[in-house]
Amino acid sequence: MGKLLAVALVLIAIISAVPILMHTWWMPEDISTHGHMIDHQMSETMAEAGIAFVAAQIVLAAFIGMFGDKKDGRKATHLPGGAKAVVIAAFLLVGTEVLALGVFGRDAWAEVYFKPAASDAMPIQVQAEQFAFYFRYTGPDGKFGALHPDKIDEGSQNFFGLDPANDVESRDDIVAASLVIPVNKPISLMMHAKDVGHSFYVRELRIQQDFVPGLDIPMHFTATKIGKYEIVCTQLCGLGHYNMRAYLEVKSQEDFDQWLKQQSQ
């Protein structure tokens, strides 16, 4: 039974590792300026965690295979070095790993959250609600109109609760159901929730951030590749959660300008 379990453990270790090594199911190509740092950190962690997983399973398998009870009255022996060696090894191996991951992993986090958005970043507001995303652009005046929750009216497509009759700044605001942005242009996204918690996740952008009712949360990123990508909700928000999505459309500057012109008409 011991030998069988040992073989099973080795097979589990190998079979588990194959899809990882072959990237059978893996992250899609990164289309952001910061994503390479996350990808690098992911690969480093994968290497360290992967080696730890495979090594532990194989040593476990080896000891199980080697030290089954043969009922020959053999006296049990102990691992050379005993617990002291194990504790020192654990501290050195994991301690180094922890420090390395903690210290180097900081950079990617800092790039997304500590670095302010570029001064020329284009401001866009995204509002999440059960079960859709809406995006708001400032229009020619460069300013967002104020939000009035009591004026929200889905029927007349006033998703944000704007008050153009009394609020000049809101009159030229552009509201869209897709996030359309120019390529290589820094974007400053203000995240606003209308009802409950939601999340904004674009795999290719390496961006995920919760919407928190009551808080407006800033995010910034730059997309580097023209294309159409899915934006999905990753925070359980109610019965239509699975179907809450929008598209990120990254266009050339010319195409974007044209799109914006169409929207403002």
Place this chain on the structure above:
Amino acid sequence: MPDASAPAVHQHAAPTSFLRKYVFSLDHKVIGKQYYGLALVSVFIGMILSWLMRFHLVWTNAAIPGLQLLSKNGAPGGVMTPEYYLSLLTMHGTLMVFFVLTNAPFAGFGNYFLPIQVGAEDMAFPRFNMMSFWVTFVGFLVLVTAFFIPDGPPISGWTAYAPLSAVGKDAGPGLAWGQNLWAISIGLFCVGQLLGSLNFIATTLDLRTKGMTLARMPICTWAWFITSCIGLLAFAVLLPACVLLILDRVAGTSFFIPAGLVISDHLQPHAGGSPLLWQHLFWFFGHPEVYIAIVPAMGIVSHILMASMRKPLLSVKVVYSSMIAIGFLSYMVWGHHMFLSGMNPFSGLIFSFPTLVITIPATIITMIWIGSLYGANLRFHTASLFSLGFVSMFVAGGVSGFFLAQPSLDIYLHGTYFVVGHFHMVMGVAAIFGIFAGTYFWFPKMTGRMMNDTLGKLHFWVTFLGAYCIFMPFHYLGFAGNVRRYSSFVDDYLQPLLPVHKFITIAALVTGAAQLVFLFNLIHSRFKGAAAPDNPWEATSLEWSTSSPPPFDNFGGRHIVVKHGPNEYGVKGEKGDYIMQDSPEPEPAGD
């Protein structure tokens, strides 16, 4: 700590009436079995819910015969609606985390064996003990009542994030009375656990028999003791959080609800609350809860491994010291569930560090288990197989923690199946392997009969391989960005992942079927199993010094005096290669 040389003795006569003997019993052994039974019922309900969910995920529009009987609205014609999927998901998570992973390894086995292992006749407060079970049981009834009300169970997940969980019916189905029942149930559960934890702590500290110093306590008693200390602090926070949630829902307060929310076209009459407050309170409980589930399993597995290896662990002291370190650190890491929640991003780095550091004591324990196998004379009965399987699963689930401990990687992996794979392996499957190991190991003591070892081994193999087939691919799905808590996969990029989901569903159905073998073995052996000797595994701790099953007062009037440590294996004893803790024989000469 001085020896408790004259322990208080709680003498109460053995009851004779059916109600007092089997229902409202003060006997910790009966209460332990009641907790175990409740966990068993819960785990089978939870498992059937997971079958239904897995089936729906891959055959979304197919009818499940009979499901409409459970909920006419949730499954018209047997086809599950998206909201009913979320109801089942909430109930699955709540039942499994609270009523299985907390009840069985801690309250169930702990109740039965902690007093016996320290040489006591009962718990310190038998009436509190009975109350803690019955409060928990009422909590269970309140929770499952949600299945049968028109509104149905809540759809907000076992984490019940506000404001979804706080604003009532406007936010969706199940969020009116269903959510109320959930909050009341969990509040009651907290009361039960607080009473239970106090009892465990008092019993461990006050009722140890003569000679049972702290250092001579078996490793699983240590684990239950440490878990009680963790639970006492964790449930003491979740309880008021549930009260505040109920107040927001029924009394018009706004602890978790800010101003200006428009839900189902209604401007909500709340202002000034914070959804993040719920998350902080919930995860301040929620992360230690992981250790409430896993530390007892660690103790049980260590205990069984030593009896199986016929030698002590390299250092038991290092293991329980590491458990204490884990318990301590578990209170500093809750924010790693909230890296992307909108809290100050600097907090992300602060919470990341202790999260990474907690892997050190966890690794020490794992390496002690593996290193101790070197030079062992390992016996392969079902309990030892599940213990070894536990170690393998704990490693597999543990290494993915390296990813999730880093906020920068959470940006990609948070909210995906990677997280689901991680916690199912390290908390769910590993703890359940601990429960299985404990069941096969202690069943003879609890019932006086042996379980069938061949069926046990069949159960082990299908469960072990099946668990890897189910939960390892979850990690791959996470790398592909597969979002969790979706009732079906309509996004374009998720379509190519459907075959992986099909594979997982089939593996889940097969693995689940193996649990029916376990259930059969459990019930059949209870009545028809071979008679169990007092000490079938040639183990050393006090539960093996008494009859199988133990008499009402645990030791038949004998006053136990402990003369040996709990792990004297691989020595020359009178009965074989071990010395019982209460054996009068002298300490063996050093190696």
